[in-house]
Amino acid sequence: xxxxxxxxxxxxxxxxxxxxxxxxxxxxxxxxxxxxxxxxxxxxxxxxxxxxxxxxxxxxxxxxxxxxxxxxxxxxxxxxxxxxxxxxxxxxxxxxxxxxxxxxxxxxxxxxxxxxxxxxxxxxxxxxxxxxxxxxxxxxxxxxxxxxxxxxxxxxxxxxxxxxxxxxxxxxxxxxxxxxxxxxxxxxxxxxxxxxxxxxxxxxxxxxxxxxxxxxxxxxxxxxxxxxxxxxxxxxxxxxxxxxxxxxxxxxxxxxxxxxxxxxxxxxxxxxxxxxxxxxxxxxxxxxxxxxxxxxxxxxxxxxxxxxxxxxxxxxxxxxxxxxxxxxxxxxxxxxxxxxxxxxxxxxxxxxxxxxxxxxxxxxxxxxxxxxxxxxxxxxxxxx
Numbered sequence: 001x002x003x004x005x006x007x008x009x010x011x012x013x014x015x016x017x018x019x020x021x022x023x024x025x026x027x028x029x030x031x032x033x034x035x036x037x038x039x040x041x042x043x044x045x046x047x048x049x050x051x052x053x054x055x056x057x058x059x060x061x062x063x064x065x066x067x068x069x070x071x072x073x074x075x076x077x078x079x080x081x082x083x084x085x086x087x088x089x090x091x092x093x094x095x096x097x098x099x100x101x102x103x104x105x106x107x108x109x110x111x112x113x114x115x116x117x118x119x120x121x122x123x124x125x126x127x128x129x130x131x132x133x134x135x136x137x138x139x140x141x142x143x144x145x146x147x148x149x150x151x152x153x154x155x156x157x158x159x160x161x162x163x164x165x166x167x168x169x170x171x172x173x174x175x176x177x178x179x180x181x182x183x184x185x186x187x188x189x190x191x192x193x194x195x196x197x198x199x200x201x202x203x204x205x206x207x208x209x210x211x212x213x214x215x216x217x218x219x220x221x222x223x224x225x226x227x228x229x230x231x232x233x234x235x236x237x238x239x240x241x242x243x244x245x246x247x248x249x250x251x252x253x254x255x256x257x258x259x260x261x262x263x264x265x266x267x268x269x270x271x272x273x274x275x276x277x278x279x280x281x282x283x284x285x286x287x288x289x290x291x292x293x294x295x296x297x298x299x300x301x302x303x304x305x306x307x308x309x310x311x312x313x314x315x316x317x318x319x320x321x322x323x324x325x326x327x328x329x330x331x332x333x334x335x336x337x338x339x340x341x342x343x344x345x346x347x348x349x350x351x352x353x354x355x356x357x358x359x360x361x362x363x364x365x366x367x368x369x370x371x372x373x374x375x376x377x378x379x380x381x382x383x384x
Contacts, residue, residue, distance in 0.1 A: 030143060030144060030191065031144050031147060031159075031191065031194035031195065033147065033194075034147045034149075034194070034195050034196045035193075035194040035195065035196050035197035036196065036197070037157065037196055037197065037198070037199075037305075038197060038198070039197075039198045039199055039305065039306065040306040040310075041306070042303050042304055042305050042306070042313070043304050043313055043320065043332075044301060044302050044303060044304060045301040045304065045315075045320050045332055045334055045351055046298070046301075046351075047287060047294075047297060047298060047301060047334075047351055048351065048352070048354065049294075050088055050287050050288040050289065050294075050354060062093065064377065064381070065085065065093060065095075065374070065377060065378065066095060068373070068374065068377050069081075069083055069095050069097070069370075069374060070097065072370050072373060072374070073097045073098065073370075076361070076363070076365030076366060076369075076370060077363060077364075077365060078098065078344075078361040078362060078363040078364075078365035079098055079251075079254040079361075079362045079363040080096070080097065080098030080099045080100075080103070080106070080251045080254075080361060080362045080363070081096070081097055081098060081359065081360070081361040081362075081365065081370065082094065082095070082096040082097075082099075082106050082275060082276040082359070082360050082361070083095060083096075083276055083357070083358065083359045083370065083371070083374055084275075084276030084277045084279060084280040084356070084357070084358040084359075085280075085355075085356065085357055085358075085374060085375060085378040086280045086284065086355070086356045087353075087354065087355055087356070088284060088287070088288070088354035088355075088356075092277045092280045092281065093378070094275065094276045094277040094280070096275070096276070098362075099251055100251075100252075102248045102249060103248075103249060103250060103251045103252070104237065104249045104250075104275070105237060105238075105239075105249055105250045105251065105273040105274055105275060106250070106251050106273065106274070106275070106276070106345070106360035106361070106362070107241070107250055107251065107253070107263045107270075107272075107273050107343055107345070107360070108270070108272045108273070108274060108279060108338055108345040108360055109263075109266065109270045109338030109339050109340055109343050109344075109345050110203075110266070110269065110270045110336065110337065110338035110339070110345075111270075111272065111279070111335075111336045111337065111338040111345045111346070111347055111360075112240075112266075112269075112270045112271045112272035112338070113206055113268075113269060113270065113317050113336065113338075114282075114283075114286070114317045114318060114336050115225055115229055115240075115271060115272050115282070116206055116209055116210055116213075116221070116225075116268045116269070116271065116317065117154055117209075117300065117316055117317020117318070118228075118229060118286060118291050118292060118317070119213050119221070119224055119225060119228055119229070120150065120154065120209050120212070120213060120317075121292045121296050121299075121300065121316065121317075122228055122291070122292060123213065123216055124150075124296070125292060125293060125296055128216055129150060129212070129216065130150065131149060131150050131151040131154075132149050132150070132151070133149065133150050134146055134147065134148065134149060135148040135149070135150075135153065135158075135208060136148075138208075138211065138212045138215055139179075139183075139208055139211060139212070141183050141187065142160070142183060142186060142208070143159075143160070143186055143187060143190055143191045144158075144159060144191050144194070144195050147194070147195045147196075148160070148195045149195070150209070150212070151316065152195050152196060152205075153202075153205040153206070153208055153209050154205075154209065154315075154316040154317055155199070155303070155305060155314055155315060155316055156199055156200060156201050156202055156205060156305070156314055157195065157196050157197075157198065157199050157200075157305065158195055158202060158205050159191045159192050159193040159194060159195050159196075159197065159198070159200065160186060160191070160192070160200075160202045160204050160205050161185065161186055161189040161190075161191075161192055161202065161204065162201060162202040162203045162204050162205075163177055163181070163182040163185040163186060163203070163204045163207075164177070164203050164204075164265065164266070164269075166185045166188075166189070169181065169185060175262075175265075176243055176262070176264050176265045176267060177265070179207065179211055182204050182207055185204075186204060199305040199306065199307065199314065201307070201314075203266060203269035203270075204269075205269075206267075206268045206269035207267055207268050207269055209268055210267060210268025210269075210271075211268075213268075220242070221240065221267075221268055221271065222239075222240040222242050222271075225240045225271065225272075226239075226240070228291075229282065229291060232290075232291065233281065233282070233285040233290055233291065234281075235274070235278045235281060235282065236278065237274060237275040237277070237278045238272060238273070238274035238275075238278040238279075238282070239272075239273055239274075240271040240272060240273075241263055241264055241271055241272070241273055242264070243264050245264065247263070247264075249273075250263065250273045251360075251362045252342075252362065253340065253341060253342030253343045253362060254342045254362040254363045255341040255342030255363075255364065256363070256364060260341070261340045261341045261342050261343060263340075263343070266340075270338060270340075276358045276359065276360060279347060279358045279360070280347075280356050280358050283335070283347060283349060283356060283358070284356065287349070287354070299316065300315050300316040300317060300318050301315050301316075301318060301320070301334065302315070303315060304318075304319075304320050307319075310322075311323070312337075317336075318334060318335070318336060319334065319335060319336045319337060320332050320333065320334050321333045321334075321335070321337075321348065323372065325350075326376050326379050326380065331350070331352075332351065333348045333349060333350060333351070334348070334349050334351050335347035335348040335349050337367075337368065339367070341364075342362055342363065342364070343360075343361075343362060344359075344360070344361050344363075344364065344365060344366070344367035344368075345359065345360040345361070345367055346358070346359050346360075346367040346368040346370075346371045347359075347371070348368070348371050348372065348375060350375070350379070353379065355375065355378060355379055356375075357371040357372070357374055357375035357378065358371065359371040359374070
């Protein structure tokens, strides 16, 4: 699991709250104009043509996969874990270990940003929104809101502080921050850089995207996701978490230290609880053009910004990760990572063979390492 552990450290660094070295740490009150991007070079990932019709196919090496999963679950010391593996067509192999009696779903943390991004891209396809629309058209009093575009919110180049990192807010407890709370925190911290100038992860940017979708549809984001994604592709074990939900069917965060996590707090920045099989089904449908058109999907991967290292990149609600392939050669994988104390989640897809791995766990085990190793095993016995 050497490569997997390395990948896990990369992802943890990418999700860190530290400001990138290439971005100024000086607090900015306002900017007079959008700035050209001056960070490290971006990349793009070209997705192949994808079909969505299911094909009859047996799951390869099922016993071997189960044995490897059981071994990795034990070694990871996770409290619970769910894994899903699949090709673009055919059955999805999935197994889960360690759940308590009432628990059926795992929380996917920031992996859920891809659901929010898909809703926004659907609005763009319908010409009800544009990537160039300004945040101030929808939400007032945000630093540089008249310069920040929808695209910048999606790809984290807005320069907005991530309000969940505010120590004062964190000290108040686990209640979700309101839209007004987020805006107050942003104004207290000021802009981190001028819009478009650098890349910096911001959960608050995705909170704003959820609010924009809510204003356009005049419905809560949970209803939008239900209709536009869950019902549309027939997911049976997926839901968006809302503040007053009964959480008994979702695996609880299990952190070994004193940190506590409330999975209601991220909102549109991490809204989804699901089985690993349903998460695979979402990504298969997304890449197949069942949720957005192929040209829209390609746009989401067309410009990926370096995160906090030379191996992870961020596009429009999607990630790309550099890691070795099954032969040890350099390769690019796509998907998304997520995590909070007591929760880890990771989706990784080979864009060449279109083979999928998804892992969610409770505890502090390496979800990315498990996904990487399980997918490598899947690829050995499964034809592209």
